[in-house]
Amino acid sequence: MAKIGIFYGSTEGNTERIAEMIQELFGADKADVYNVDSATAEDMQGYEVLLFGASTWEIGELQEDWEPFMDVLDDVDFTGKKVGFFGCGDADGYPDTFIDALGIIYEKIENSGAAFIGKVPTDDFVFDASRAVIDGVFIGLPIDEDNEPDKTDTRVKNWVAQLKTEI
Numbered sequence: 001m002a003k004i005g006i007f008y009g010s011t012e013g014n015t016e017r018i019a020e021m022i023q024e025l026f027g028a029d030k031a032d033v034y035n036v037d038s039a040t041a042e043d044m045q046g047y048e049v050l051l052f053g054a055s056t057w058e059i060g061e062l063q064e065d066w067e068p069f070m071d072v073l074d075d076v077d078f079t080g081k082k083v084g085f086f087g088c089g090d091a092d093g094y095p096d097t098f099i100d101a102l103g104i105i106y107e108k109i110e111n112s113g114a115a116f117i118g119k120v121p122t123d124d125f126v127f128d129a130s131r132a133v134i135d136g137v138f139i140g141l142p143i144d145e146d147n148e149p150d151k152t153d154t155r156v157k158n159w160v161a162q163l164k165t166e167i
């Protein structure tokens with residue numbers, strides 16, 4: 001299986017925990033985890049599969065460490081890479097901008113030559129609008145630790161099982 005690089009930004013640790021869960025489910029020998037607050041384009045270059053994790057803050061904005069990291073993405077050659085997204089949001093508190101950060105990162109690299117994996121149907125979530133919904137499905141895995149923490153384990157496990165069929 002292709003080696004996987006997991007790159008996350010997390011303010012209160014929720015998305016960080018999800019990144020670690022994903023790593024554990026793949027196996028620590030198959031997936032490496034990086035915080036975007038200190039990761040480089042070179043760190044990303046060696047992976048065929050990249051998983052980007054971000055929470056959404058300030059009503060539809062990127063998690064703060066992702067702001068400068070968006071420029072780092074300009075220095076990555078995404079040709080032939082598979083990219084998936086995951087991230088934490090609050091569908092009850094911010095129903096119009098639920099996990100928008102995933103959509104913001106996707107928009108940045110949608111024409112980069114990457115193939116996108118790990119899309120998730122919207123059925124399991126109650127929200128009004130999300131920039132992360134592309135062609136009727138979430139571009140990646142939404143996690144809602146604020147309202148549905150009991151669903152997190154299953155959502156992450158199912159997503160990793162799905163990814164294993166797509167990489």
Ligand SMILES: Cc1cc2nc3c(=O)[nH]c(=O)nc-3n(C[C@H](O)[C@H](O)[C@H](O)COP(=O)(O)O)c2cc1C
Pocket residue numbers: 009010011012013014015016054055056057058059060061063088089090091094097098099100145146
């Ligand atoms: C001030 C504030 C603004 C937020 N804005 C959004 C938002 O626009 N969309 C969303 O889905 N979640 C929003 N959230 C919820 C966080 O994304 C959520 O709590 C998440 O689990 C934080 O993850 P982290 O610890 O990885 O940063 C907001 C939370 C706060 C406190």
